Amino acid sequence: xxxxxxxxxxxxxxxxxxxxxxxxxxxxxxxxxxxxxxxxxxxxxxxxxxxxxxxxxxxxxxxxxxxxxxxxxxxxxxxxxxxxxxxxxxxxxxxxxxxxxxxxxxxxxxxxxxxxxxxxxxxxxxxxxxxxxxxxxxxxxxxxxxxxxxxxxxxxxxxxxxxxxxxxxxxxxxxxxxxxxxxxxxxxxxxxxxxxxxxxxxxxxxxxxxxxxxxxxxxxxxxxxxxxxxxxxxxxxxxxxxxxxxxxxxxxxxxxxxxxxxxxxxxxxxxxxxxxxxxxxxxxxxxxxxxxxxxxxxxxxx
Amino acid sequence: xxxxxxxxxxxxxxxxxxxxxxxxxxxxxxxxxxxxxxxxxxxxxxxxxxxxxxxxxxxxxxxxxxxxxxxxxxxxxxxxxxxxxxxxxxxxxxxxxxxxxxxxxxxxxxxxxxxxxxxxxxxxxxxxxxxxxxxxxxxxxxxxxxxxxxxxxxxxxxxxxxxxxxxxxxxxxxxxxxxxxxxxxxxxxxxxxxxxxxxxxxxxxxxxxxxxxxxxxxxxxxxxxxxxxxxxxxxxxxxxxxxxxxxxxxxxxxxxxxxxxxx
Numbered sequence: 001x002x003x004x005x006x007x008x009x010x011x012x013x014x015x016x017x018x019x020x021x022x023x024x025x026x027x028x029x030x031x032x033x034x035x036x037x038x039x040x041x042x043x044x045x046x047x048x049x050x051x052x053x054x055x056x057x058x059x060x061x062x063x064x065x066x067x068x069x070x071x072x073x074x075x076x077x078x079x080x081x082x083x084x085x086x087x088x089x090x091x092x093x094x095x096x097x098x099x100x101x102x103x104x105x106x107x108x109x110x111x112x113x114x115x116x117x118x119x120x121x122x123x124x125x126x127x128x129x130x131x132x133x134x135x136x137x138x139x140x141x142x143x144x145x146x147x148x149x150x151x152x153x154x155x156x157x158x159x160x161x162x163x164x165x166x167x168x169x170x171x172x173x174x175x176x177x178x179x180x181x182x183x184x185x186x187x188x189x190x191x192x193x194x195x196x197x198x199x200x201x202x203x204x205x206x207x208x209x210x211x212x213x214x215x216x217x218x219x220x221x222x223x224x225x226x227x228x229x230x231x232x233x234x235x236x237x238x239x240x241x242x243x244x245x246x247x248x249x250x251x252x253x254x255x256x257x258x259x260x261x262x263x264x265x266x267x268x269x270x271x272x273x274x275x276x277x278x279x280x281x282x283x284x285x286x287x288x289x290x291x292x293x294x295x296x297x298x299x300x301x302x
Numbered sequence: 303x304x305x306x307x308x309x310x311x312x313x314x315x316x317x318x319x320x321x322x323x324x325x326x327x328x329x330x331x332x333x334x335x336x337x338x339x340x341x342x343x344x345x346x347x348x349x350x351x352x353x354x355x356x357x358x359x360x361x362x363x364x365x366x367x368x369x370x371x372x373x374x375x376x377x378x379x380x381x382x383x384x385x386x387x388x389x390x391x392x393x394x395x396x397x398x399x400x401x402x403x404x405x406x407x408x409x410x411x412x413x414x415x416x417x418x419x420x421x422x423x424x425x426x427x428x429x430x431x432x433x434x435x436x437x438x439x440x441x442x443x444x445x446x447x448x449x450x451x452x453x454x455x456x457x458x459x460x461x462x463x464x465x466x467x468x469x470x471x472x473x474x475x476x477x478x479x480x481x482x483x484x485x486x487x488x489x490x491x492x493x494x495x496x497x498x499x500x501x502x503x504x505x506x507x508x509x510x511x512x513x514x515x516x517x518x519x520x521x522x523x524x525x526x527x528x529x530x531x532x533x534x535x536x537x538x539x540x541x542x543x544x545x546x547x548x549x550x551x552x553x554x555x556x557x558x559x560x561x562x563x564x565x
Contacts, residue, residue, distance in 0.1 A: 013565065052406055053564060054307065072409040080407035086400035090328040099327065102320035103408035151408075 001028040003155050003186045004049065009058035011044050018044045019055070020210035028154075031177070031187040033197040035292060036207035037301035042190045043083070045207065046159060049188075050075065063154060076104060079148030083159040083190075085140055087132050093119070093143055094128040097150055104151040114150065121176065122146035138169025145176060156180065158189045162196060174200060194289040204288075208296045218288050225291045227251065227262040231269045234258050234280045241279060245272050255298050262286065308560040312553060313413035321405065321418025322425070325395075329426065340430040344379040345437060348372060351499070363501055365445070365530060372443045373526030374498035376434045376453060377518060380460045383430035385489060387423040388468030389481045395419075396472065402563065412563055416556050420465050427461030428454070438529065446531025453528050460521045463544045466551035467517070473558035497522045517547040 002025060009022040019041040026032045036042050047053040049060055051071020060067040065074040088096050097118055101111040119125040122142040127135065135143065141161065148156060161177070162170040177200055181187060191197050197204055198218045205215040214221060222228075227250050233241060235257060242259045246252050248269045249261035261269055266283050273279050329336060352368030362370040395401040402415050435453055437443075444450040471484045495509055496502070496518035502510055513519045520540035527534040534540060 050407065072411060075407065076409040078407075082400075082403060082407065084400055084403075086404040088324070088328075088401060088404075089399060090331065095327065099320075099324050100404070100408065102323065103405055103410050105317075105320075105409070147404075148407075 002026070003028050004062050004188065005060070006045075006049060007059045009045065009048055009060065010056045011041075011048060011053065012056060018210055019048065022058070022207070022210070022212055024049075024205065024212075026155075026186060026188060028186050029181070029184050030202040031181055031189060031200050033201035033204040034188070034190045034207055035192075035194070035197055035204055036190075037296050039301050040207045040296075041210040042207055043159070046157060046190065050078070050080065050157065076151060077154050079151065079153035079156045081141075081144050081148045081156070081158040081161050083163065085144065087140060087144060087147070089132050092129050092131055093122075093124050093135070096132065096143060097147055100147050101150040106151065111150070114152070118146040118149060121149065121179075123172070136169070138165050138172060141165060141169065141173060142176065145173070149180075153185070155186045155188065158187060160191055161189065162191070162193065170196070194287060194292055198288045206292060206295055213295055214291070221291050222286055222288060226286045226294055227264055228286055229263050229266045229283065230286050230290060231261040231263065231266050231273070231281055231283045232258055233261065233273065234282075235278075237276075237279060241273075241276065245269070248272060253293075253298065260290070262290070308557050308564070312417070312556050313411055314417060315414065317410060317414040318418035318421055321410075321415050322422045324401075325391075325418070325422040326425075337429070337433065340379065340383060341433050341437070343382070344375045344430075344434050347378070348375045348434070348437070363526070363530075369443050369445065369530065370501075370526070371499065372434075372438045373529045374522055376431050376438075376457060376525050376529075377460060377496075377521040378493060378498050379434050380427045380431035380457050380521075381464045381489070381493070381518060384423050384427040384461050384464035385468045385484075387426050388419065388465050388472055389475075389484065390478065392419055392423070392469065392472045393475060393478065393481075396559075396563075397475075406563070412559055413556060416469065416552075416559055420462065420469060420552060423465035423468065424458060424461040427465060428458050431457030431461065444529040444531075446529075449531050449533075450529050453525050456521070456524045456528065459541065459544050459548070460517075460525075463517050463521070463548040463551070466548045466555060469555035470551050470558065473555050473562060492516050492518045495519070497526075517544055520544055 004024060004026040006022060006024040009019055011019040022045055034042055034045065044053065048055045049062065049067065051068035051074065054068050062074040063077050067074055088099065091099060094115065097115060098111055116125070119128050122145065124139060124143060127139070132140065145161070162173050165173065174196070177187060189201065201218060203215065203217055204221060205212045214225060216224065238257055238259045239254065242252060242254065249263055251262040253260040263269060270283060273281050348368070348371060352371045356367030359367045405415055406412065432454060435450065471481065475481065495505065495513045496516050497513065498518070502513045502519060505513060520543040524534050524537065524540045
């Protein structure tokens with residue numbers, strides 16, 4: 001079943017195009033990731049999908065409902081974890097969930113029945129009456145996720161859900177998202193972390209300058225867009241080494257004092273490196289980050 | 303959202319209630335200091351000026367100065383409460399805490415939020431005005447008990463009016479500092495021109511004309527006679543002006559909020 005479809009989504013602000021023809025399809029039960037550098041149009045796309053911004057052109061349908069026309073009805077079946085923390089600082093953990101549930105028109109009995117499960121899911125059952133200011137960053141994110149689940153949504157939007165979290169908190173968050181996928185929820189995720197996307201997402205699209213420039217499973221994207229092996233060479237001598245030995249690489253990228261040498265077989269490169277004095281290097285399989293940087297470039301985007 | 307749709311008429315539904323209740327729940331946690339704060343400032347003016355300045359004056363508006371001042375203080379207190387709630391608290395919720403963003407991700411429209419904020423601020427100002435009315439009753443500063451009960455609906459209307467006006471300022475404001483303009487350029491001159499502390503007729507004619515277009519003048523014209531046991535002259539006109547300011551400001555605020563938040 002198709003949970004979300006967007007066709008030819010366009011939006012510009014003051015004559016500057018931000019989203020220039022985005023097509024998306026998401027099936028029930030999958031985890032879909034939207035990747036893109038800052039300013040690529042991720043947030044605008046998300047706002048259009050939620051019906052918070054009327055696009056200049058294009059069609060959006062979520063859970064069979066046209067957006068923005070029936071956006072409120074669609075949002076009744078959607079949960080959102082926003083990028084910026086907007087929990088209610090005046091309330092306790094429990095009050096945050098109860099008050100948020102009211103916006104969905106849920107009656108007290110339904111809320112009371114769901115509350116223990118949500119607190120347990122967030123790992124905050126023992127902190128139900130704690131004030132928000134006393135929670136750690138990870139706890140706040142988990143509470144925000146639990147808050148997005150008060151209406152038992154079919155589709156979840158997560159905008160950079162683990163930005164700013166420590167590794168432990170990220171892993172707990174990922175575990176929570178896995179549990180939701182196992183329950184059959186559909187997830188739409190934006191992230192800057194390629195390992196997160198690779199780990200969680202069944203399918204990805206990469207957005208750049210308002211357009212989708214690549215789509216597929218993480219493995220297919222790596223296979224399709226990049227050589228399978230990378231040798232990273234660090235240090236002052238890296239550049240000089242690259243000038244002499246660049247022909248051994250099928251493709252070479254330079255970023256500061258690091259050289260990325262992309263190859264199908266890395267033996268020749270590694271042999272040469274072992275022979276050289278004091279070279280620091282790392283050979284590894286290519287990953288999603290390599291694809292991302294290849295497709296969107298290495299220049300800063302902010 | 304396309305420009306034209308920002309101008310559509312307000313959507314008025316009961317969905318504003320959860321927004322109202324959210325603000326009420328926050329207020330309940332701080333109710334005691336909040337009510338004391340509502341009372342302290344106008345009471346200091348009322349008794350300080352009422353007795354201090356009042357002892358130098360014989361008759362103002364046909365009675366003692368403190369009775370004259372009481373009506374003005376109800377309006378002033380309602381104005382203050384409505385303005386602070388919609389400016390500082392409203393801006394915190396909208397811009398600083400991003401509470402509105404969170405609500406918009408639920409099946410709520412911006413119209414529901416703005417209506418909820420308006421209703422909440424009006425309710426809170428009603429409480430402020432009513433608190434002063436209680437003090438007036440306790441100290442017998444009114445001249446007609448049954449008539450002074452009519453001050454309550456008047457205060458509700460005044461609260462709605464200044465809350466809606468405050469929302470316009472909040473919708474335009476880039477930061478808290480911006481509110482200073484509203485206070486120094488609008489609120490303070492209005493308080494001094496609108497007959498809160500002395501009859502408007504004491505002003506030079508030019509300022510009397512100016513006062514006639516200010517909503518606070520009409521609020522005072524409505525409340526003060528009711529406390530003195532008289533039916534306000536041209537009551538319909540005063541009510542009409544307050545309703546007009548409320549309606550126009552509410553619509554303007556909503557359009558500005560849509561432009562600001564539904565980009």
